Amino acid sequence: MIIDYEVLKFIWWxxxxxxxxxxxxxxxxxxxxxxxxxxxxxxDDERRVIINTIGPHWDGNQVWLITAxxxxxxxxxxxxxxxxxxxxxxxxxxLFGLFFRPVGFDYRSKIADPRxxxxxxxxxxxxxxxPALVFGVAFGNLLLxxxxxxxxxxxxxxxxxxxxLFHPFALLAGILSVTMLTMHGAVWLQIRAAEPxxxxxxxxxxxxxxxxxxxxxxxxxxxxIGVDGFKVVxxxxxxATPNPLTKEVVxxxxxxxxxxxxxxxxxxxPVLGFAGLWATMKLAAADRPGWGLVSGSLxxxxxxxxxxxxxxxxxxxSRTDPNSSLIVWDAVSSHLTLTVxxxxxxxxxxxxxxYTTWTxxxxxxxxxxxxxxxxxxxxx
Amino acid sequence: MLDSTMIELSRWQFAMTAMYHFLFVPxxxxxxxxxxxxxxxxxxxxxxxxxxxxxxxxxxxxxxFALGVTTGLTxxxxxxxxxxxxxxxxxxVFGAPLAIEGLMAFFLESTFIGLFFLGWERLSKRQHLTVxxxxxxxxxxxxxxxxxxxxxxxxxxxxxxxxETMRMEMTNFMDVxxxxxxxxxxxxxxxxxxxxxxxxxxGISSWYMLKGRDLAFAKRSFSVAIGFGLAGILSVILLGDExxxxxxxxxxxxxxAIEAEWHSEPAPAGFTIIGFPSNExxxxxxxxxxxxxxxxxxxxxxxxxxxxxxxxxxxxxxRIRSGMIAYDYLQRxxxxxxxxxxxxxxxDHKDDLGYGLLLKxxxxxxxxxxxxxxxxxxxxxxxxxxxxxxxFRVMVAAGFWMLxxxxxxxxxxxxxxxxxxxxLLRLFLWSIPVPWIAAETGWFVAEFGRQPxxxxxxxPTSIAASSLAPSDLIISLSAFILFYTxxxxxxxxxxxxxxxxxxxxxxxxRYHHEEAATASRSNIAGGPAxxxxxxxxxx
Numbered sequence: 001m002i003i004d005y006e007v008l009k010f011i012w013w014x015x016x017x018x019x020x021x022x023x024x025x026x027x028x029x030x031x032x033x034x035x036x037x038x039x040x041x042x043x044d045d046e047r048r049v050i051i052n053t054i055g056p057h058w059d060g061n062q063v064w065l066i067t068a069x070x071x072x073x074x075x076x077x078x079x080x081x082x083x084x085x086x087x088x089x090x091x092x093x094x095l096f097g098l099f100f101r102p103v104g105f106d107y108r109s110k111i112a113d114p115r116x117x118x119x120x121x122x123x124x125x126x127x128x129x130x131p132a133l134v135f136g137v138a139f140g141n142l143l144l145x146x147x148x149x150x151x152x153x154x155x156x157x158x159x160x161x162x163x164x165l166f167h168p169f170a171l172l173a174g175i176l177s178v179t180m181l182t183m184h185g186a187v188w189l190q191i192r193a194a195e196p197x198x199x200x201x202x203x204x205x206x207x208x209x210x211x212x213x214x215x216x217x218x219x220x221x222x223x224x225i226g227v228d229g230f231k232v233v234x235x236x237x238x239x240a241t242p243n244p245l246t247k248e249v250v251x252x253x254x255x256x257x258x259x260x261x262x263x264x265x266x267x268x269x270p271v272l273g274f275a276g277l278w279a280t281m282k283l284a285a286a287d288r289p290g291w292g293l294v295s296g297s298l299x300x301x302x303x304x305x306x307x308x309x310x311x312x313x314x315x316x317x318s319r320t321d322p323n324s325s326l327i328v329w330d331a332v333s334s335h336l337t338l339t340v341x342x343x344x345x346x347x348x349x350x351x352x353x354x355y356t357t358w359t360x361x362x363x364x365x366x367x368x369x370x371x372x373x374x375x376x377x378x379x380x
Numbered sequence: 381m382l383d384s385t386m387i388e389l390s391r392w393q394f395a396m397t398a399m400y401h402f403l404f405v406p407x408x409x410x411x412x413x414x415x416x417x418x419x420x421x422x423x424x425x426x427x428x429x430x431x432x433x434x435x436x437x438x439x440x441x442x443x444x445f446a447l448g449v450t451t452g453l454t455x456x457x458x459x460x461x462x463x464x465x466x467x468x469x470x471x472x473v474f475g476a477p478l479a480i481e482g483l484m485a486f487f488l489e490s491t492f493i494g495l496f497f498l499g500w501e502r503l504s505k506r507q508h509l510t511v512x513x514x515x516x517x518x519x520x521x522x523x524x525x526x527x528x529x530x531x532x533x534x535x536x537x538x539x540x541x542x543x544e545t546m547r548m549e550m551t552n553f554m555d556v557x558x559x560x561x562x563x564x565x566x567x568x569x570x571x572x573x574x575x576x577x578x579x580x581x582x583g584i585s586s587w588y589m590l591k592g593r594d595l596a597f598a599k600r601s602f603s604v605a606i607g608f609g610l611a612g613i614l615s616v617i618l619l620g621d622e623x624x625x626x627x628x629x630x631x632x633x634x635x636x637a638i639e640a641e642w643h644s645e646p647a648p649a650g651f652t653i654i655g656f657p658s659n660e661x662x663x664x665x666x667x668x669x670x671x672x673x674x675x676x677x678x679x680x681x682x683x684x685x686x687x688x689x690x691x692x693x694x695x696x697x698x699r700i701r702s703g704m705i706a707y708d709y710l711q712r713x714x715x716x717x718x719x720x721x722x723x724x725x726x727x728d729h730k731d732d733l734g735y736g737l738l739l740k741x742x743x744x745x746x747x748x749x750x751x752x753x754x755x756x757x758x759x760x761x762x763x764x765x766x767x768x769x770x771x772f773r774v775m776v777a778a779g780f781w782m783l784x785x786x787x788x789x790x791x792x793x794x795x796x797x798x799x800x801x802x803x804l805l806r807l808f809l810w811s812i813p814v815p816w817i818a819a820e821t822g823w824f825v826a827e828f829g830r831q832p833x834x835x836x837x838x839x840p841t842s843i844a845a846s847s848l849a850p851s852d853l854i855i856s857l858s859a860f861i862l863f864y865t866x867x868x869x870x871x872x873x874x875x876x877x878x879x880x881x882x883x884x885x886x887x888x889x890r891y892h893h894e895e896a897a898t899a900s901r902s903n904i905a906g907g908p909a910x911x912x913x914x915x916x917x918x919x
Contacts, residue, residue, distance in 0.1 A: 052498070055494060055497075056494030056495055056497070056499065058494070059449065059493055059494050060487065060491030060492075060494060062449075062490065063486050063490045066453070066482050066486060067479065067483055067487065069456050070475065070478040071479045073456075073460065073467060073474075073478055074471060074472075074475030074476045074479040075479075077470075077471020077475055078471070080459075080460045080467050080471060080475070081465065081467035081468040081846075082464065082468075084457065084460025084461045084467075085464035088461055088848060088852055089852075089856075091460070092457075095454060095457045096863060098450075099450050099453070099863060099867070102445075102446040102447070102450045103447065103450055103867060103870070103871075105446070106443065106445070107443070107446065107870065107874060110443075110877075111877075154546045155465050155847060156847065157847045241545060242545055243544060243545060333471065333475070334472050334542075334545070336549070336550050336551070336553065337472045337476055337550045340476055340553045341479060341480070344484070345483065348480075348483035348484055349483070352487045352491075355491060355492075356487075356491055359491055359494070362495065362502055362503060362507075363494075363495070363498070363499065375501070377885070377887045378435075378497075378498070380497075380498070
């Protein structure tokens, strides 16, 4: 079946969103658990309980990130090229943060020395907080516009600096990313970890939900009054052969709100963000963390989509040379590649969801200190 | 022109991180199947020792796998961070197999690996075996898609350059998948993984036998690995990469370079068993040749000619000159002269555009290159011969060394006297690093032999890198070296620790150290005596 090129271009914007949200909801939760690990686990046994709630799942969850990266490479090659090379040290920072997780989970409990274990616990903390922060900061920078330009051979040149990425607004986006994922991780621990960890997690979930509401609101206000957006003034037809150098783009102070004004139903996303966070706070307090996990996932979806809708059709706007900006219609792969990838996604994503659900069902239980002691040499 | 120091450092960083990643991959590819075999026997016979074998070798599998995942992340990030122009130029084709690898294979492998380690108590026997099987299958599927991507770098079929989008675009997905280079590479690489894992299990099991401990465990592990390993090494050698050298110019150059064959010889060509190739003199000094052999290996016939490097370079010069025209017309088409006439000229020369881009190393505008610059680009059009010549021979020697070991091991194991052949057990122990040497030199041949191309005949490495500064690379390269060194030390420490402990690390109370520990309380001085008692119970 042949799907129109312009429709496919849009579908891929949705699919990349699905993969990123899938990553945030699943592995983001593991990162939140990592962020809480040294604080909610007071003893070694307690920390092992925390680790083993996500032990069987974090690795599969991480593949959402890897696949999102692969999908961006395949569907938006020039975005992948420009963003990863432009944010060079930020990406490496996230990468080195991620290093701590595979080894941390597997190696930590293989040696009993408390210094060894404590060191890896902080490694898992870094592996949770640093990538979450960097990805949030990266999103913030998309909204601010990135200093890059393309030459006539479509080679990209980044003209900013590493520290330039940490604009206060971008930092705020990074903090939101960390706090919402920490909230999500806390809710998970409230469900899956035994007392006294569950109670501590409950308190953490409430606190981080509240902070997230405040930060999301602050970032929203800042975006409205302090951040200029970009808008496409002229461009070729939506189904044209993609060439990022054929459009005209200008900075515009209200551009990031244009989609909400033109399509008011999209306001459902920021509303979902706030309502989801608020509901998570209430559900955690009411000892209904199962529903809290659902509302937390909806909140994360709403928040990511809020940024996505603001930017649309931009993926990577350029602040220094707006005409070089990369948008959904001109930064994409060929019709054939998008088609092949679309069918791969249609076939495999439901399968992935099915077997992932099976593994969660099989491993579903409250992890206790007694169980960890029983399986001292088997558990993480 | 990109900074040449930056490109050199980018290449070093990629080569080091990729070769480091491949320290862990082959063991995963093979050990996963060995675990499947062991666990299948457990499920079918119900004998606990096979579950213990699965768990113990699974523990070592996990220590290795953790670093495989860690270093695999780097590979994905690095195309974007360091090879941005490459990513833009070929992402339309190269990105697809990578993304599908994630969707089809890596998700499956990573989702089930957690259950493999932590699901023993929560899954039925059959469910757990299924999990192990899916994990093994997925890791091998993963290799398939990665090698489809890599095979495309060697022999870029099923794609075409588009001047409008200034990149390669996919024209036929099936061609990309059934690329002959990708297919032979897949078979060769996974079989090499099976050999690596077998050598690993054989070496460590030999050590237990030499130490006279956990004999039942060691002998059974040895038996599983020797059959698997023999099948693996035969596949690696018989279905070697060779057949892939027939397709595409890059592969032909690689073959000639491996053989240090400067001049085309009348068929069937002789095989240079030893010699000292020099790119400077375009000659191999002190070559010792075996007649006919190269022609047979490379073309599997007695009358097909193997082209020499000098002849290949002559072809390259013609293509570089044609590529200059392609570049000239590309500029016109991308400027304001997109006319049917210009398009026709461009189409005539566009297959040589990549060759024209080889000149980018020396001039910003290849269409205006001087004769001197063309001469240099021709020189660049083949890789440095000596390193390829030697690493290929090291790989082959390692392969035949392991074939010999496997045959002997298989023979004595079938005769049930392997335990008495202490010299052979020692050889197995000391040969543990050999498969890694073969794998690393093999990849070196494949990738260094592809130079000067990032994508064969399409995109030179010299323009594929990101627009970074050398200082960026110095910082990142140093960070990688530091992190990776520390990680390797930790990994080796754990491997040795658990390798030494052996199945006692499972704490089942059935193995050497545990029995020795309880026995030594009543016995005077350890000695080998208490070792024998627990062995009986296992049989």
